[in-house]
Amino acid sequence: MTDDDLVFRALADPTRRLLLDRLFERDGRTLTELESQLEMTRFGVMKHLRILEDAGLVVTRRSGREKLHFLNPVPIRLIHDRWIDKYTEHRVAALADLKHELEDTA
Amino acid sequence: MSTITALTTQVYSVFIRATPEQIWDAITKPEFTSKYFFGSEIESTFEPGARYVQWAPEREREWVEGEIVESDPPRRLVHTWLSLWDDDQGREQPSRVTWEIDAGDDGVSLLTVVHDRLEDAPKTAASVSGGWMRILSGLKTLLETGEPL
Numbered sequence: 708m709t710d711d712d713l714v715f716r717a718l719a720d721p722t723r724r725l726l727l728d729r730l731f732e733r734d735g736r737t738l739t740e741l742e743s744q745l746e747m748t749r750f751g752v753m754k755h756l757r758i759l760e761d762a763g764l765v766v767t768r769r770s771g772r773e774k775l776h777f778l779n780p781v782p783i784r785l786i787h788d789r790w791i792d793k794y795t796e797h798r799v800a801a802l803a804d805l806k807h808e809l810e811d812t813a
Numbered sequence: 814m815s816t817i818t819a820l821t822t823q824v825y826s827v828f829i830r831a832t833p834e835q836i837w838d839a840i841t842k843p844e845f846t847s848k849y850f851f852g853s854e855i856e857s858t859f860e861p862g863a864r865y866v867q868w869a870p871e872r873e874r875e876w877v878e879g880e881i882v883e884s885d886p887p888r889r890l891v892h893t894w895l896s897l898w899d900d901d902q903g904r905e906q907p908s909r910v911t912w913e914i915d916a917g918d919d920g921v922s923l924l925t926v927v928h929d930r931l932e933d934a935p936k937t938a939a940s941v942s943g944g945w946m947r948i949l950s951g952l953k954t955l956l957e958t959g960e961p962l
Contacts, residue, residue: 788954
């Protein structure tokens with residue numbers, strides 16, 4: 708699987724998107740904190756976090772005796788630059804062309 | 814980004830198809846930083862205790878000022894950070910930026926940027942969070958394609 712595949716796969720699950728939203732609200736959380744907000748076993752949350760980590764969307768750092776989870780938005784930015792920019796730029800350009808054409812002929 | 818309540822430590826990481834030496838150069842040489850760091854040239858001798866400056870384009874003013882804390886090329890660079898592009902941020906306490914470069918076995922290195930000690934710099938914390946994302950995305954593109962984003 709390519710890096711993009713891992714990111715798309717990780718994002719294609721509501722629980723994992725919820726975990727990212729929780730980290731967006733407050734970054735640097737322990738597994739216990741994240742687990743307490745979900746109706747799910749600790750094992751289930753760990754499994755989802757592992758998939759997010761593999762995709763690079765979550766990065767863990769040790770702080771003393773705790774392992775903290777941080778949201779890493781860079782892979783989403785890369786997808787944005789690779790996939791979203793490309794298509795929206797095209798549309799914006801098409802609309803700009805249309806505007807010129809309509810205004811020139813008016 | 815107003816919903817973020819705690820941003821005292823921010824972590825950003827990206828895999829880059831480049832050697833640690835190439836990434837180190839891209840971080841420490843002004844001709845590289847100007848291509849992905851919002852047009853900003855870096856200036857420092859990278860000796861511990863030396864000044865660290867990110868210039869605005871054309872060196873019109875200083876955008877960021879700090880001091881080199883630790884320098885271990887091409888693996889690790891630590892410096893303090895005071896945002897000067899905004900007066901309110903310039904009055905906050907300096908925070909800290911750590912660049913870590915880990916070599917992989919397949920020509921791909923992992924670059925991690927940790928921006929922490931932001932407890933007394935909430936405006937800086939809110940301001941840099943989108944910026945690091947763009948900087949790292951641009952740095953990856955520059956090193957992998959030779960072209961700025």
